[in-house]
Amino acid sequence: MNLALIGYGKMGKAIEEIALQKGHNIVLKIDITNADEFNQANLSKADVAIEFTGPESAVDNVKKCIEAGVPVVSGSTGWLDKWKEVVQFCNENNGGLLYASNFSIGVNIFFEVNRHLGRLMASRNEYNVSVEEIHHKQKKDAPSGTAITLAEGILENLPAKNKWALGETSQKDELSIISKRIDPAPGTHIITYDSPVDSIEIKHTAHSRTGFASGAVLAAEFMIGKIGVYGMKDVLKIN
Ligand SMILES: NC(=O)c1ccc[n+]([C@@H]2O[C@H](COP(=O)([O-])OP(=O)(O)OC[C@H]3O[C@@H](n4cnc5c(N)ncnc54)[C@H](O)[C@@H]3O)[C@@H](O)[C@H]2O)c1
Missing domain, CATH: 3.40.50.720 (NAD(P)-binding Rossmann-like Domain)
Incomplete structure (x- = not known):
């Protein structure tokens, strides 16, 4: 080619x-x-x-x-x-x-795992969900495109959340995306469902480009x- x-x-x-x-x-x-x-x-x-x-x-x-x-x-x-x-x-x-x-093939599989977890958590209102992404300091956009795709995969399944917001949010219907810029991270994405009694976390880490x-x-x-x-x-x- x-x-x-x-x-x-x-x-x-x-x-x-x-x-x-x-x-x-x-x-x-x-x-x-x-x-x-x-x-x-x-x-x-x-x-x-x-x-x-x-x-x-x-x-x-x-x-x-x-x-x-x-x-x-x-x-x-x-x-x-x-x-x-x-x-x-x-x-x-x-x-x-x-x-x-x-x-990355791994992230595209991770997108599907994220959607599936979202479906399982659809009526579990005791859990609060958040997205965290970590990238190198030269990255120009925040949140990352990957974090937005992950957030969309959650929003399409969780009736309690209507939109995503960059940073911590106190609005119950908003899904918080925390963006961190730390060298030399090529890209880490973490989804956390947190309740008073436990947490569920799924994470993808890119080791290189x-x-x-x-x-x-x-x-x-x-x-x-x-x-x-x-x-x-x-x-x-x-x-
Ligand atoms: N989709 C993915 O899997 C994925 C993975 C990594 C990075 N990215 C994205 O890809 C983009 C590039 O990332 P990078 O790490 O290579 O950045 P980089 O800054 O290392 O490279 C970007 C290059 O584009 C050149 N450039 C800028 N404007 C241009 C123009 N008008 N015409 C031609 N060239 C131009 C720059 O000179 C630079 O060399 C970013 O938006 C980043 O977020 C996407």
Whole structure:
């Protein structure tokens, strides 16, 4: 597969390593320093683009790939306020888009465990639930995209909670997400159900960026020639 890497920071470099190990070619690498090379002619050499830049640039980058007719895998977090607009753009332009707040296989299984636990706890009002995420200090967005996905998995099951809130909250219908920034954590997420008599805790800890990078390459392999909007559930065949 011929790949374009949009964003050549910590994740772009980790993805390059895995892609080369799997025998793929990197035909384009775009970073803030060579943005002028991010054009249709160069993009058209790629079967799929993988975009890991950041919240400020993700939407424009994704749209540019779609306009060039190249399916795009995006891992940038912090831009989901524009999700509907981007999905509409993708569908109107017959594009291919796969977004995941977290590409690690373990986290995608953890998402399902979290939903299942939420269903079991739906009527257990004696427990208060909270989400905690820990990431390195360079992370620009808070809460993490993964924490938001986890919170949504809880909110869809717990009638007592209506929305998530960043930080401690005293509102009973709000689900608190605590964000901590501690180096060098690549990403830790903890869900706690706490009652006066006991606690239930589920936790995912990423040991490095390799899990995210491997998942992103797997997603790119899945996206070759695809039109439409997909997620990691489609790649991993999780229902
Ligand atoms: N979905 C996941 O599994 C996952 C995992 C890790 C990180 N992330 C997210 O991926 C993004 C990147 O993370 P990172 O750790 O690689 O960050 P990073 O800061 O190390 O790298 C980002 C790179 O993008 C480049 N960039 C910025 N604006 C650009 C633009 N307009 N055009 C081209 N390049 C541009 C920067 O120069 C930088 O090299 C963040 O949003 C992070 O939260 C997602």
